[in-house]
Amino acid sequence: MIYVISVIFFALIVGLMVTFVVQFRRRKGYQAEDSPPHNTRLEVIWTVIPTLLCVLIFYLGFKSFLNMSTPPANAYEISVTGQKWQWFFGYPNGHTASELHVPVDRPVKLVMTSEDVIHSLWIPAFRVKKDVVPGRYSKIWFQAIEPGDYPLLCTEYCGTGHSDMLSRVIVHEPGGFETWLRDADGLLDTLPPAEAGEKLYLTKGCTQCHSVDGTAGIGPTFQDMFAGSFATRDGATIVVDEDYVRESMLDPAASVIAGFEPVMPTYAGKLKDKEITMLIAYFKSISRHAPQEPASSDADSDHSDQPDLPDNPDNLDHPEDPDHSEEK
Amino acid sequence: MSGDTATNNAATVPTDGQTTGGTDYLNCSYGIKSWLLTLDHKRIGVMYLVAILTSFFLGGIFALLVRTELLTPGQTIVDADTYNRMFTLHGAIMIFLFIIPGIPAALGNFILPLQLGAKDVALPRLNLASFHLYLGGAIFLLAAIWLGGVDTGWTFYTPYSTTTNGSVVLVTLGVFILGFSSIFTGLNFIVTIHRMRPAGMGWFGMPLFLWALYATAIIQVLATPVLGITVLLLIAERMLGIGIFDPALGGDPVLFQHFFWFYSHPAVYIMILPAMGVISELISVHSRKRIFGYRMIAFSSIAIAILSFLVWGHHLFVSGQSNLANMVFSALTFSVSIPSAIKVFNWIATLYKGEIRLNAPMLYALAFILLFGIGGLTGLFLGSLATDVHLHDTYFIVAHFHYTMMGSVVIAFLGGLHHWWPKMFGRMYSERWSVIAAALVFVGFNVTFFTQFVMGSKGMPRRYYNYPSEFTIYHVISSIGSYLLAIGFIITAIYLIHSLVKGRKAPANPWGGASLEWQTASPPIHDNFAEEPVLTDPYDFSVNEFDERTGDYLLRPEVKG
Numbered sequence: 093m094i095y096v097i098s099v100i101f102f103a104l105i106v107g108l109m110v111t112f113v114v115q116f117r118r119r120k121g122y123q124a125e126d127s128p129p130h131n132t133r134l135e136v137i138w139t140v141i142p143t144l145l146c147v148l149i150f151y152l153g154f155k156s157f158l159n160m161s162t163p164p165a166n167a168y169e170i171s172v173t174g175q176k177w178q179w180f181f182g183y184p185n186g187h188t189a190s191e192l193h194v195p196v197d198r199p200v201k202l203v204m205t206s207e208d209v210i211h212s213l214w215i216p217a218f219r220v221k222k223d224v225v226p227g228r229y230s231k232i233w234f235q236a237i238e239p240g241d242y243p244l245l246c247t248e249y250c251g252t253g254h255s256d257m258l259s260r261v262i263v264h265e266p267g268g269f270e271t272w273l274r275d276a277d278g279l280l281d282t283l284p285p286a287e288a289g290e291k292l293y294l295t296k297g298c299t300q301c302h303s304v305d306g307t308a309g310i311g312p313t314f315q316d317m318f319a320g321s322f323a324t325r326d327g328a329t330i331v332v333d334e335d336y337v338r339e340s341m342l343d344p345a346a347s348v349i350a351g352f353e354p355v356m357p358t359y360a361g362k363l364k365d366k367e368i369t370m371l372i373a374y375f376k377s378i379s380r381h382a383p384q385e386p387a388s389s390d391a392d393s394d395h396s397d398q399p400d401l402p403d404n405p406d407n408l409d410h411p412e413d414p415d416h417s418e419e420k
Numbered sequence: 421m422s423g424d425t426a427t428n429n430a431a432t433v434p435t436d437g438q439t440t441g442g443t444d445y446l447n448c449s450y451g452i453k454s455w456l457l458t459l460d461h462k463r464i465g466v467m468y469l470v471a472i473l474t475s476f477f478l479g480g481i482f483a484l485l486v487r488t489e490l491l492t493p494g495q496t497i498v499d500a501d502t503y504n505r506m507f508t509l510h511g512a513i514m515i516f517l518f519i520i521p522g523i524p525a526a527l528g529n530f531i532l533p534l535q536l537g538a539k540d541v542a543l544p545r546l547n548l549a550s551f552h553l554y555l556g557g558a559i560f561l562l563a564a565i566w567l568g569g570v571d572t573g574w575t576f577y578t579p580y581s582t583t584t585n586g587s588v589v590l591v592t593l594g595v596f597i598l599g600f601s602s603i604f605t606g607l608n609f610i611v612t613i614h615r616m617r618p619a620g621m622g623w624f625g626m627p628l629f630l631w632a633l634y635a636t637a638i639i640q641v642l643a644t645p646v647l648g649i650t651v652l653l654l655i656a657e658r659m660l661g662i663g664i665f666d667p668a669l670g671g672d673p674v675l676f677q678h679f680f681w682f683y684s685h686p687a688v689y690i691m692i693l694p695a696m697g698v699i700s701e702l703i704s705v706h707s708r709k710r711i712f713g714y715r716m717i718a719f720s721s722i723a724i725a726i727l728s729f730l731v732w733g734h735h736l737f738v739s740g741q742s743n744l745a746n747m748v749f750s751a752l753t754f755s756v757s758i759p760s761a762i763k764v765f766n767w768i769a770t771l772y773k774g775e776i777r778l779n780a781p782m783l784y785a786l787a788f789i790l791l792f793g794i795g796g797l798t799g800l801f802l803g804s805l806a807t808d809v810h811l812h813d814t815y816f817i818v819a820h821f822h823y824t825m826m827g828s829v830v831i832a833f834l835g836g837l838h839h840w841w842p843k844m845f846g847r848m849y850s851e852r853w854s855v856i857a858a859a860l861v862f863v864g865f866n867v868t869f870f871t872q873f874v875m876g877s878k879g880m881p882r883r884y885y886n887y888p889s890e891f892t893i894y895h896v897i898s899s900i901g902s903y904l905l906a907i908g909f910i911i912t913a914i915y916l917i918h919s920l921v922k923g924r925k926a927p928a929n930p931w932g933g934a935s936l937e938w939q940t941a942s943p944p945i946h947d948n949f950a951e952e953p954v955l956t957d958p959y960d961f962s963v964n965e966f967d968e969r970t971g972d973y974l975l976r977p978e979v980k981g
């Protein structure tokens with residue numbers, strides 16, 4: 093629509109311009125002729141027509157925008173948290189994931205907020221985008237019409253990892269979503285802890301900043317981390333043990349490894365205790381220090397103030413709904 | 421006719437050099453001090469020109485680095501943090517140091533008093549102060565680059581800008597100072613246009629460039645203070661944590677965006693209005709044809725200036741602003757497109773039955789119409805709410821504003837520079853090379869930025885260091901375009917500098933312009949006019965005729981009276 097109007101106008105401009113330039117270019121024996129300095133009728137026409145077209149475009153744009161911004165009452169609600177540089181999606185049953193799983197053919201409403209700077213959630217395939225602002229909840233909704241796998245991106249500049257603040261929308265076949273949600277929580281329990289930990293490592297966004305192949309990214313590598321000793325920014329030396337990993341997850345700024353910035357988001361409320369345990373098992377499995385005796389006692393004193401954070405798996409903004417009764 | 425204005429000027433403008441016959445403003449006095457402390461609007465204009473072109477060069481280097489980095493997904497030449505700094509500096513330098521002061525402070529300063537037949541601007545000291553502030557602001561910006569740079573984007577959105585590392589405070593202080601420089605220039609132009617028009621030149625007897633500068637000046641004076649306050653609040657927030665923008669302290673981060681765009685949207689018109697003024701001059705002089713619909717063009721400048729204050733919210737359609745606000749801002753945004761469209765139609769109608777000279781200034785003017793057409797029409801997609809949601813913060817936006825900023829303003833600046841170059845420096849540049857460079861710039865520009873429209877609508881977000889490999893091909897094409905563009909600019913720089921040394925001496929009126937600046941020598945003497953110019957209609961080209969012998973257009977004897 094706008095496209096057609098634009099193309100027509102552009103063609104008109106180019107056409108007239110080229111014609112005039114060719115016809116009236118300076119050449120021998122040709123002289124500029126007089127023509128009226130203005131022409132009211134012409135000027136009214138070329139004011140009124142674009143005005144009407146603009147009103148039309150405005151109206152159409154506004155109408156569909158209103159539809160886009162009013163979620164239906166029966167929409168399935170998922171909470172979204174943006175945090176440098178990853179997304180967390182919280183489901184009514186308390187499960188959180190770093191990918192957005194949705195049922196097909198059902199309106200889904202996202203209630204979004206940010207833990208740090210402004211982000212913006214964009215799902216190009218569904219034509220939805222909205223800023224995710226700290227201190228408020230912004231909402232968008234959409235209804236996926238075809239099962240599949242679609243990219244989801246951050247489009248408000250948010251620093252180093254902005255262009256990697258990506259995720260996916262997985263639209264499940266009819267019925268598939270409910271099964272996924274039921275299993276998602278229990279799935280890890282069926283695996284050996286180290287494997288479950290690896291899954292968590294891969295799906296909770298750690299890969300953004302941590303590698304397991306020995307190269308440092310935004311954060312230190314996990315290879316050989318466990319039971320290894322590191323200097324912190326404040327000059328202390330710590331040895332990585334279970335408590336330290338836990339502290340790193342829940343209160344990352346408490347001690348910061350030298351050479352890195354304190355940019356790791358907190359996972360308090362996003363990882364359950366048992367999940368941290370699984371991650372620890374995984375770290376052990378990829379560290380050559382691990383079989384040895386863990387932390388010596390003098391290193392322990394560095395983080396003896398380890399806070400005992402409460403385990404609150406659901407800090408999201410809607411009531412818990414443990415038995416997913418709203419499906420079907 | 422301009423008797424008493426002339427004496428007025430003589431009283432306000434101390435002569436800081438000899439003005440004997442044969443000398444012009446360039447060689448009437450020598451030494452650094454005679455430049456840096458001059459009150460001559462022409463010298464200030466030239467210094468601004470040098471400073472602005474230097475900034476353009478610097479901003480251009482950053483642009484090329486950005487484009488080179490984007491040749492491949494992930495790391496090509498620098499890491500993500502460096503990339504973020506580079507695009508921030510590219511934006512900040514181009515906007516605050518180059519394009520906002522560009523046409524008004526460099527070309528406007530030089531041409532405005534000449535077009536009024538005056539000796540100088542009304543407030544020469546303020547004019548010099550404006551330039552000194554510009555230098556001061558520029559030093560802050562450059563210092564910030566040395567001291568680690570900034571990575572906030574030129575928009576300084578909170579809370580990112582209040583929490584990130586880097587020299588945010590230095591840069592924003594620089595912006596604050598540059599704002600005052602801009603206000604001073606605007607103030608000066610308003611006073612000058614009100615007070616220094618020669619007797620006999622009514623508002624509708626002014627060249628349209630002056631209408632455009634006037635409309636621009638109004639925005640500069642009214643909008644820039646808001647930017648000043650906004651960056652001060654940002655600095656206070658960052659240094660003292662006063663909690664205006666930080667939600668943790670009860671502030672509102674989106675408030676910053678409202679403040680910021682309350683200035684920065686009108687600022688877009690601070691850039692484009694003078695460009696439109698330049699185009700009105702170029703089109704009519706180089707087709708030797710009276711401008712079509714003079715009053716409509718003049719009024720549309722004023723209309724744009726007023727409306728420009730009412731549309732800032734269209735930058736916030738997806739920020740969570742209320743639907744009512746979105747509706748109002750979308751509607752108002754469309755209303756700006758009407759006066760812009762009117763201008764385009766008027767320019768094209770001016771060509772009708774003219775005598776079109778396809779030299780560099782005219783080519784740039786024609787390029788302007790095309791590129792501004794694309795820039796404006798793609799703006800419709802963004803003004804419309806539903807489509808903006810998808811296109812916001814993608815390369816579509818990047819392409820759109822480069823078409824209006826670079827494709828329109830920079831092209832008009834180049835056109836104006838080529839148009840007035842003989843007047844400013846008394847030399848003609850190589851006609852052939854100027855046409856080649858103009859063509860190269862036009863092609864390079866479109867290759868660079870048209871690709872970005874495609875990329876953006878396909879889903880490539882802006883300010884992305886890394887990107888999915890399906891976009892690689894577009895990025896490569898776009899980068900190649902930017903290299904072409906750079907070659908075009910380098911050629912331009914070479915032949916312009918060459919012309920200063922080896923160029924043919926320019927006649928007083930090489931193009932047959934009818935506004936007053938063409939009645940004085942090229943380059944003008946220190947006092948601008950050796951004898952009082954004859955006031956004629958600026959768009960009546962029958963007042964002069966071409967003189968084969970001197971290559972100059974001379975006033976017809978009967979006009980001289």
Ligand SMILES: [Cu+2]
Pocket residue numbers: 210211212246247248249250254257
């Ligand atoms: Cu983000």
